[in-house]
Structure formats: C-alpha cells, structure tokens
Amino acid sequence: MxxxxxxxxxxxxxxxxxxxxxxxxxxxxxxxxxxxxxxxxxxxxxxxxxxxxxxxxxxxxxxxxxxxxxxxxxxxxxxxxxxxxxxxxxxxxxxxxxxxxxxxxxxxxxxxxxxxxxxxxxxxxxxxxxxxxxxxxxxxxxxxxxxxxxxxxxxxxxxxxxxxxxxxxxxxxxxxxxxxxxxxxxxxxxxxxxxxxxxxxxxxxxxxxxxxxxxxxxxxxxxxxxxxxxxxxxxxxxxxxxxxxxxxxxxxxxxxxxxxxxxVNEKDRLLPVTPEGPPLWREHRLYQADWLLRYYHFRAKELLDEEHPHFNRYLDPKCSWAVGHLEQFPVEMNRADYHMLLRVPGIGVKSALRIVKARRFGSVSFEDLKKMGVVLKRALYFITCNGKMLYPTRLDENYIVRNLLDNERKGPQFSGEASYRQLSLFS
Amino acid sequence: MYALMCEDSINGVFSGIYEAWAGKYNRDEVVLRTGAVCNFELFMEYRQIQEDAEAAQKVANTLRRRFGEETYERICYALWSDGEDKADAVYRMVRYGIEHNCGAGFRNHLTNEAVRRVFELWRAAFNEAHHYLGFLRFSELKNGVLCANISARHQVLEPLAMHFADRLPKENWLICEKNRGLAAVHPAGMDWFLTKEEQISTLSGEKRSTSDEEFASMWRCFCNSVSIEARENLELQKKNFPLRFRQEVL
Structure with missing residues (x-):
C-alpha cells in the first residue's frame, strides 16, 4: 500500500x-x-x-x-x-x-x-x-x-x-x-x-x-x-x-x-435511499429516550413495546409515556418522591433536585417552580402545588395531547371553564 | 433608610456587609448598592463605603466557616455577575442565613427570594464563565506570549485565570477583558495577577507569530471539514454558539 x-x-x-x-x-x-x-x-x-x-x-x-x-x-x-x-x-x-x-x-x-x-x-x-x-x-x-x-x-x-x-x-x-x-x-x-x-x-x-x-x-x-x-x-x-x-x-x-x-455510497444497492435526508428526528427521539434510560430511571419496555415499536414523531418519549399513564397523575409537587418528579414532562434532573432540596424549607408554588427551571407549559397538565392545578385542566389524553401539540406550534391557549369536544353520534 | 455604596468587587461588597453588620445601623434599614447612583431616592441617605481588606477577610472567613465552600463560591460568582442588585441580594441572603442559623444547605432554599436571586446571578455568571472556558482563543505573539481577548457581560476574568493557570502552568499568557479594561497576566511558572489593560499594552501590542497564523488556518480548515453537509443546521449552531461569543473566536 x-x-x-x-x-x-x-x-x-x-x-x-x-x-x-x-x-x-x-x-x-x-x-x-x-x-x-x-x-x-x-x-x-x-x-x-x-x-x-x-x-x-x-x-x-x-x-x-x-x-x-x-x-x-x-x-x-x-x-x-x-x-x-x-x-x-x-x-x-x-x-x-x-x-x-x-x-x-x-x-x-x-x-x-x-x-x-x-x-x-x-x-x-x-x-x-x-x-x-x-x-x-x-x-x-x-x-x-x-x-x-x-x-x-x-x-x-x-x-x-x-x-x-x-x-x-x-x-x-x-x-x-x-x-x-x-x-x-x-x-x-x-x-x-x-x-x-x-x-x-x-x-x-x-x-x-x-x-x-x-x-x-x-x-x-x-x-x-x-x-x-x-x-x-x-x-x-x-x-x-x-x-x-x-x-x-x-x-x-x-x-x-x-x-x-x-x-455516502449512493450507488450501493444494499443501502437504503434517503431522499428526505438523514433520519434526524428519529435520532433525536432515540437520544431523548437514551437520556430517559440513563438519568430518569426509565426502562426500554416502558417507553416502547412490540406493539408500538416506533417513537411518536410529534410527541417526545416522556410526554408519550405520561399521557399513556394518566392514572399516575397529577403529581403533588410538595410530596412526590424524586423518582416520580423525574417522570413528569417538563421537569428535568436539575429542577427535580432543586425541588427536592427547596421543599425542605417550605412548600413550593408554581411561581417557585418556574423560577427553578420547570417548563410549566408542559408540566402544568401533570402537576399540583398544594392540591391545586395551575389552570383548570382535564386529565384526559386527547385534551392534553392536543394542547401539548398546540403549544409547540403557537403557545398555550386556555379556554377556561368552557371547552368543546367533538361529539360522536351513533356510538 | 441608608444606602451603603460599595465598590464593585468582592472585597468592596464584603466591606459593605461588615459595615452594615457592625451595629451602626438598624439592619432592616440598610440596602447595599454597587456602582454609581443614577437615580437618587427620597428618604435615602447615601454612605460611601471604602474597601477594607481586613474587614472583607473577616466576612469571607465567616461565610466560609458557617456556610461552607460551595455557598461561598456561589456568592463570589453572584458578585462577579452584572446584576445591579447583586450587593443587596447577597447581603439579604447572608443576613437570612445568619439570623436563621442556617447550615451549608441553605443555598438550596430557592423559595426564599434573596437566595433565589443570588442563585440566578450565580447561574448567569457561572454559565458565561463556562462558555468562555471553551470559546476563549489564545494567539501566540512574536514574543512567545499567548494573548486572548474577551468582552464578557459578567466579570469572569478571575475564574478564567484560575482555570488557565492550572491548565497552562509553564506558559506566559494574558487575557484582556475589553469591557472593563482589565487583564489577567500569568508569567510562566508563577502566580497570575490582575492588572489594568493599559499597563500591559506593550506586551499585548506585539504582532502574531507566523506559525500562529498557520495553526489558525489549520483550525479553520478542520472546523469546516468536520461538519457534515447533509446535516447542516445553522440555527442550531447559532443556538449553541451565540454570535456575541464569535467576535474574538477564529
């Protein structure tokens, strides 16, 4: 050579x-x-x-x-x-x-x-x-x-x-x-x-x-x-x-x-063609899930299984898990243990630690959470402070998913007391 | 009400805290300020506090002993930040800690307004210092000295100098802070010190060495070739590497 x-x-x-x-x-x-x-x-x-x-x-x-x-x-x-x-x-x-x-x-x-x-x-x-x-x-x-x-x-x-x-x-x-x-x-x-x-x-x-x-x-x-x-x-x-x-x-x-x-070897017959460019969003979701495995005490089979083997393109893995397990929510910020705090969308390792340390001195409010770095626009559907939610929201999968996706596009919108749902006739 | 006007340095503010604590004032009626007053307040009496190294040392020793090194470091970073209310936030936090007989953990009491403000100031200054650990660039001058320029929002020269003194112990280097006209100078094998920038202008005014330009162009070539075209994402680059840091970077 x-x-x-x-x-x-x-x-x-x-x-x-x-x-x-x-x-x-x-x-x-x-x-x-x-x-x-x-x-x-x-x-x-x-x-x-x-x-x-x-x-x-x-x-x-x-x-x-x-x-x-x-x-x-x-x-x-x-x-x-x-x-x-x-x-x-x-x-x-x-x-x-x-x-x-x-x-x-x-x-x-x-x-x-x-x-x-x-x-x-x-x-x-x-x-x-x-x-x-x-x-x-x-x-x-x-x-x-x-x-x-x-x-x-x-x-x-x-x-x-x-x-x-x-x-x-x-x-x-x-x-x-x-x-x-x-x-x-x-x-x-x-x-x-x-x-x-x-x-x-x-x-x-x-x-x-x-x-x-x-x-x-x-x-x-x-x-x-x-x-x-x-x-x-x-x-x-x-x-x-x-x-x-x-x-x-x-x-x-x-x-x-x-x-x-x-x-990089486009003529190779055995390689898939990627006209849309590299699958970057898939890589992104895998990294998110990888973080959940390493720092958030999640297991792979909690996030995905044989029936649902792919990540949701529109919702991150933690949000998908949370809306699928609404029976575990809402979580009370002043009482929940560290592992449960980690499972709330919008709360990361740093803010979970801050919450745990801060509540030794007194109860935490939504205002405190915001200052500590909690992303309230995602967390608000899943948490209570001293028994109260931030806004009157429903613990309902469709409602939360719709609002979370709206958030990504145009920021939070709350309809207060009145809200409208599609009525299914004949079912 | 009394406003104690401190000098904008750790020693200056600590001298102010010493003064406020010395029994001359009712502690509820004291606020600490740094810098010049731009808007005088009615019913406020302004007192200029001279920096007193001995008094500052006493305050520093007390803080270290009672609250531990980590809390002390957090307070130092908060005082290096550019927050206008930093002196008063630190004073109120220290006062709270001493009056409630708190231990080292009270820096985590983020539901307290003063502790939280110091935490925010610490975070801002610490993050910028951490960014500069990577984004600062030395260029080699003809006299063999490594010279770097930064224009930082917060006063990050001390933490940077400590880091590079540990990293490059046998090099002559200096870091010039353009916004404040300060410079950290490190002669090879000796301790670093802070000085006014104009005092070292003969040292930093030299031209770059020829080999330095070669390495700089190699670095640029490396940065270009290591990027994957199919993944180009300038928005992400801008998010991770804000434009304000790029002025002094190759």
Missing part, C-alpha cells in the same frame, strides 16, 4: 478530519484531572465545548483518523477499500504537534483518535497506541484523549493503550448481528464485543486497585462508549433502544451514540 507521506500537514488534516466526521462522539466529559503544575493540560468532569460546526454539533476534541487507508469494505463507509478517495496517513509525531499546538491556543479540549485499518487491526492499534503513548510520555499532555479500540486487534495492545486514554470506544456500527453481516462483512459481533468486555473488566479492576493504592494507574477513567448507525437497516426503535439498554446494563457503557444514516 502506498503511503502519501509527501502531503503537507494541512492537506492531511483536511482529508483525515473529513474522514472522521461520521464518528459521533466528541465529548470531553467524565474525567476530572487537575494540572500538575509543570505539564500542559487538565480535565473538567463536565467537559468543555470549544466551538460548534455548521451542522450544530459541538467541537471539543481534535477529531481525526490516523489514516483513511482501510482494508475493510463496510458498505456504509466512505473510507472503504473499494472507494476511490484521496488517502493520507498522519505520523504519530504530526498528531502530537497538532494536538499540543491546538490545545495551547485553547482550540480543543483534547484528542479523538480513530483510524482506518491499515495492513491489519493489530498494526493499526499499535500505531494508535504509539501516538497516545508519545503524547502522554514525551509531550507530557494531561488533556483529554478519546481513543478507538480496533476490533480484532491484539488484546495486549488494547490493554496497554487504555492506560493512556481517558475514554475508549468500540463502534457497534449496527444494532443487530444480521445488519452487520450484510453491511460490514469484515466485522463480526464477536470481534466488536470482545474488546468492549475487555475494557469493561480492566476498568472495573483498575477502580478496585485505586481503592487500595492511591497511586495505581487509572484505566480509561472516563469509561467507554459506542455508536450505532440508525436507519441503514430495518431495525425498529424498540430493538435499538433495547440494545442500548443491554449495553448500559451488561457492559457498563457511559454513552451510546446514535448516528442518523447518511448515504
């Missing part, structure tokens, strides 16, 4: 950042590390966004591929071996220089390093390992590093690399094994899940070691993540969400990212 070493660093950056743009993860959160007084860099647990690209996504890490040469032929990927695209390779030193100089100017929070498969998975993983090792040891970089683990690479290399990275990820690519077989013939479920399990076990072990020895080295302190392509194969939202839930429970993943399928 011919390596284009003569390209300028600028051209390489253009090619290899363009090649990396379909990797979703750009988070720099989950790891707190103070500076050491002599080397460059620290990490904040909240993460920091440094810019936002024209698609509205955050740029917080220098997201690049080591190379876009690839021996694999995944049908959805623009870097597949059968595509004729410009190829380039970064040397480890070039990546280190770029990272250090960008970081110094506060352009970025750290490095996101992935790669196409050059020669073999192990050779690629070794190159990635060498880059992060050099960045940490030679350049003394203490900022954030997100490293891809290459499926099928020698576990020894993955194990070594994890001590230099803050987060590692292995892409699940497609939610089901059949999808993987058709669209990514060189990858299998087994080669993807094996490094995932390895990272999980080593991460847990390292946390135990840290409890005993304060100076034990941390393995992937910010945990691991993965990503799935949405809409390239025929899975339902329920299947996708169940896969995500399984990953959170069985593999202790920090994040599952969803990537709306963008067809």
């Amino acid at each position: 011919l390596l284009d070493t003569k390209d300028s660093i600028m051209e390489k950056l253009e090619i290899l950042s363009d090649a990396a743009k379909y990797d979703v993860a750009c988070t720099s959160s989950g790891c707190e590390r103070a500076g050491d007084g002599s080397h460059m860099g620290n990490c904040l647990v909240s993460g920091v966004c440094h810019s936002f690209s024209a698609d509205g996504r955050c740029i917080s890490l220098l997201k690049i591929l080591m190379t876009n040469h690839c021996i694999f032929d995944c049908r959805y990927c623009q870097n597949r071996v059968s595509n004729d695209v410009r190829r380039a390779v970064f040397s480890p030193e070039e990546i280190c220089t770029l990272t250090m100089e960008f970081y110094r100017r506060n352009y970025i929070e750290g490095l996101f390093l992935s790669s196409g498969i050059i020669k073999s998975p192990s050779v690629t993983m070794e190159l990635l390992y060498e880059t992060v090792r050099r960045l940490r040891v030679v350049h003394g970089f203490r900022g954030y590093i997100h490293l891809k683990a290459i499926p099928g690479a020698d576990p020894l290399l993955v194990g070594k690399a994890g001590y230099f990275a803050d987060r590692m990820s292995v892409n699940l690519e497609l939610p089901t094994a059949e999808g993987l077989r058709t669209l990514a013939p060189h990858k299998t479920r087994k080669t993807i899940l094996a490094p995932m399990r390895q990272i999980q076990l080593r991460h847990n072990q390292s946390r135990e070691e840290l409890m005993v020895y304060r100076h034990a080295k941390e393995f992937v302190p910010a945990g691991q993540s993965t990503q799935m392509i949405i809409g390239a194969t025929q899975e339902t939202d329920y299947q996708i969400l169940s896969v995500a839930e399984n990953l959170y429970q069985k593999f202790d993943l920090k994040r599952v990212f969803y990537s709306a399928f963008v067809n």
Whole structure:
C-alpha cells in the first residue's frame, strides 16, 4: 500500500478530519484531572465545548483518523477499500504537534483518535497506541484523549493503550448481528464485543486497585462508549433502544451514540435511499429516550413495546409515556418522591433536585417552580402545588395531547371553564 | 433608610456587609448598592463605603466557616455577575442565613427570594464563565506570549485565570477583558495577577507569530471539514454558539 507521506500537514488534516466526521462522539466529559503544575493540560468532569460546526454539533476534541487507508469494505463507509478517495496517513509525531499546538491556543479540549485499518487491526492499534503513548510520555499532555479500540486487534495492545486514554470506544456500527453481516462483512459481533468486555473488566479492576493504592494507574477513567448507525437497516426503535439498554446494563457503557444514516455510497444497492435526508428526528427521539434510560430511571419496555415499536414523531418519549399513564397523575409537587418528579414532562434532573432540596424549607408554588427551571407549559397538565392545578385542566389524553401539540406550534391557549369536544353520534 | 455604596468587587461588597453588620445601623434599614447612583431616592441617605481588606477577610472567613465552600463560591460568582442588585441580594441572603442559623444547605432554599436571586446571578455568571472556558482563543505573539481577548457581560476574568493557570502552568499568557479594561497576566511558572489593560499594552501590542497564523488556518480548515453537509443546521449552531461569543473566536 502506498503511503502519501509527501502531503503537507494541512492537506492531511483536511482529508483525515473529513474522514472522521461520521464518528459521533466528541465529548470531553467524565474525567476530572487537575494540572500538575509543570505539564500542559487538565480535565473538567463536565467537559468543555470549544466551538460548534455548521451542522450544530459541538467541537471539543481534535477529531481525526490516523489514516483513511482501510482494508475493510463496510458498505456504509466512505473510507472503504473499494472507494476511490484521496488517502493520507498522519505520523504519530504530526498528531502530537497538532494536538499540543491546538490545545495551547485553547482550540480543543483534547484528542479523538480513530483510524482506518491499515495492513491489519493489530498494526493499526499499535500505531494508535504509539501516538497516545508519545503524547502522554514525551509531550507530557494531561488533556483529554478519546481513543478507538480496533476490533480484532491484539488484546495486549488494547490493554496497554487504555492506560493512556481517558475514554475508549468500540463502534457497534449496527444494532443487530444480521445488519452487520450484510453491511460490514469484515466485522463480526464477536470481534466488536470482545474488546468492549475487555475494557469493561480492566476498568472495573483498575477502580478496585485505586481503592487500595492511591497511586495505581487509572484505566480509561472516563469509561467507554459506542455508536450505532440508525436507519441503514430495518431495525425498529424498540430493538435499538433495547440494545442500548443491554449495553448500559451488561457492559457498563457511559454513552451510546446514535448516528442518523447518511448515504455516502449512493450507488450501493444494499443501502437504503434517503431522499428526505438523514433520519434526524428519529435520532433525536432515540437520544431523548437514551437520556430517559440513563438519568430518569426509565426502562426500554416502558417507553416502547412490540406493539408500538416506533417513537411518536410529534410527541417526545416522556410526554408519550405520561399521557399513556394518566392514572399516575397529577403529581403533588410538595410530596412526590424524586423518582416520580423525574417522570413528569417538563421537569428535568436539575429542577427535580432543586425541588427536592427547596421543599425542605417550605412548600413550593408554581411561581417557585418556574423560577427553578420547570417548563410549566408542559408540566402544568401533570402537576399540583398544594392540591391545586395551575389552570383548570382535564386529565384526559386527547385534551392534553392536543394542547401539548398546540403549544409547540403557537403557545398555550386556555379556554377556561368552557371547552368543546367533538361529539360522536351513533356510538 | 441608608444606602451603603460599595465598590464593585468582592472585597468592596464584603466591606459593605461588615459595615452594615457592625451595629451602626438598624439592619432592616440598610440596602447595599454597587456602582454609581443614577437615580437618587427620597428618604435615602447615601454612605460611601471604602474597601477594607481586613474587614472583607473577616466576612469571607465567616461565610466560609458557617456556610461552607460551595455557598461561598456561589456568592463570589453572584458578585462577579452584572446584576445591579447583586450587593443587596447577597447581603439579604447572608443576613437570612445568619439570623436563621442556617447550615451549608441553605443555598438550596430557592423559595426564599434573596437566595433565589443570588442563585440566578450565580447561574448567569457561572454559565458565561463556562462558555468562555471553551470559546476563549489564545494567539501566540512574536514574543512567545499567548494573548486572548474577551468582552464578557459578567466579570469572569478571575475564574478564567484560575482555570488557565492550572491548565497552562509553564506558559506566559494574558487575557484582556475589553469591557472593563482589565487583564489577567500569568508569567510562566508563577502566580497570575490582575492588572489594568493599559499597563500591559506593550506586551499585548506585539504582532502574531507566523506559525500562529498557520495553526489558525489549520483550525479553520478542520472546523469546516468536520461538519457534515447533509446535516447542516445553522440555527442550531447559532443556538449553541451565540454570535456575541464569535467576535474574538477564529
């Protein structure tokens, strides 16, 4: 394979950042590390966004591929071996220089390093390992590093690399094994899940070691993540969400990212045609549901089931759940427990915590709720303060749905006492 | 009624709180103000309070001891905000906390008007400071110094300087705050300090180094190529990255 070493660093950056743009993860959160007084860099647990690209996504890490040469032929990927695209390779030193100089100017929070498969998975993983090792040891970089683990690479290399990275990820690519077989013939479920399990076990072990020895080295302190392509194969939202839930429970993943399928190889017969553009609203609903799983104590089967395997396009998952379970509402703000508060549409984790803490000092009113950040235009159908609702509303599914949808379009409208409903004759 | 006119700094307001608490006034009849008076009120007696480092230190120690570090930090951020009523809100919150013998948790008592106002001010200043952690850009000057310009609504220079002193300990850097004419200066390997912007104009007036322009154009190239055309959404970009932050960003 011919390596284009003569390209300028600028051209390489253009090619290899363009090649990396379909990797979703750009988070720099989950790891707190103070500076050491002599080397460059620290990490904040909240993460920091440094810019936002024209698609509205955050740029917080220098997201690049080591190379876009690839021996694999995944049908959805623009870097597949059968595509004729410009190829380039970064040397480890070039990546280190770029990272250090960008970081110094506060352009970025750290490095996101992935790669196409050059020669073999192990050779690629070794190159990635060498880059992060050099960045940490030679350049003394203490900022954030997100490293891809290459499926099928020698576990020894993955194990070594994890001590230099803050987060590692292995892409699940497609939610089901059949999808993987058709669209990514060189990858299998087994080669993807094996490094995932390895990272999980080593991460847990390292946390135990840290409890005993304060100076034990941390393995992937910010945990691991993965990503799935949405809409390239025929899975339902329920299947996708169940896969995500399984990953959170069985593999202790920090994040599952969803990537709306963008067809970059339009001539491929096996890929769906997307004349309306990528399924962005579907991706959005999946992220909303994902948050409900991780922070709001929901289960996948509460949100969707076999009979209703898809999300409602017009109502967000939490509202859909709430209007389907009106027997649990209205919720009294001064008495309901934290878990029930979390289930009310319009109340998020922060405002639920604020409510719980504030009512230790006295009862809360609607005015207080508004100031605390509760979105009353959604919450008002589901809550009472000291036994009273904000407006005279009905606990009726059609009525609430109609008002919630009207809200989205033109703001709240209340008809007071009198209201009108469609009368069904002869029923 | 007495209006104690404090200087617009943490020490200034803390000196005012010390004065209000010192027994010279009926505590119900005191309000604290910062900045210049633009509309004089009838039946209000205006008293100028000089900044007194020792008195401010005593107030700070008391707040830390009684309410803990987190509440103290919240009060500091509130005083860094641009709220006109910030001094009085902090005074009323502190008064409430001390008179009701509250512990650290009383910063969560959001149904109390003063506590809530301090919470709102804290949130505004903290959020802007957090935005600037990412949106601030250093450019390297010919003398090797890293220089950044910001024009912030709130006084965010202190939290920014603390962050970057931890992050870039071995670099010479300075952050100029255009709206207030202040600058934070960090000589390599030493502590940072605040100064007037005009005093460092010889340092910050240098031209950018040639390598800096190369890296800046590489960064622009990266930002363009990392965006997915099929998902372009300028509205979302504007929402996440408000235009007012973009003036000093590449």
